[in-house]
Ligand SMILES: Nc1ncnc2c1ncn2[C@@H]1O[C@H](COP(=O)(O)OP(=O)(O)OP(=O)(O)O)[C@@H](O)[C@H]1O
């Protein structure tokens with residue numbers, strides 16, 4: 001059997017001396033959509049950041065394998081070039097950088113090119129914006145400068161569409177997103193998967209509504225840095241009804 005797309009083996013992670021992930025095993029195969037749920041502070045964003053190679057975290061044990069290759073020592077740039085994607089969330093507007101300019105740099109980095117012609121980017125961008133039902137004027141907006149929740153999500157989906165990742169991680173940490181913003185993400189994931197059917201997806205979310213739209217193959221519940229349960233999409237419904245308490249490890 002070929003090695004899976006992404007595999008985490010007994011992953012232990014620390015940041016600033018505190019243990020955050022404590023033995024995570026997870027396999028995301030090609031074409032699969034996985035959802036990661038769990039209470040605040042469980043380590044969900046940490047997991048996505050560590051897979052991306054964020055330098056603020058230390059892997060103290062275990063492995064991260066991409067198609068069977070241990071990528072633990074790769075820089076985040078190398079991982080991005082290999083097709084690992086984590087949507088950038090900008091807490092602050094980046095002044096003076098338009099959506100197009102940002103994407104041009106990101107695509108050049110992913111494809112290991114010094115420079116990418118503006119024309120080339122514009123064509124791809126226009127095509128994807130059309131496919132995703134976006135207003136062309138959006139491309140000229142400055143990053144996150146007064147973006148609504150839905151617009152931030154559109155930006156995230158555009159990044160994913162244009163960077164053509166082999167594994168896309170979406171960390172939906174925002175609270176208070178309305179259903180339309182969630183649909184942007186769900187529809188975007190579907191549209192990009194239509195074009196790139198082998199892409200694996202890992203969605204971090206608290207939103208059962210999002211999962212109803214995305215229809216994950218598997219749902220994993222992360223509590224205190226460990227996956228305490230994995231199951232089908234029905235797990236999300238149970239969590240919606242009962243919360244996470246039932247899944248907390250019994251401490252004596
Ligand atoms: N760089 C860091 N340095 C120190 N501690 C960190 C760091 N990143 C995360 N932590 C801590 O690790 C724990 C897990 O954080 P993380 O952001 O991964 O949780 P989460 O599951 O994404 O939560 P939420 O649902 O609120 O987004 C928290 O206690 C957090 O304070």
Ligand SMILES: [Mg+2]
Pocket residue numbers: 044045046171173
């Ligand atoms: Mg988080």
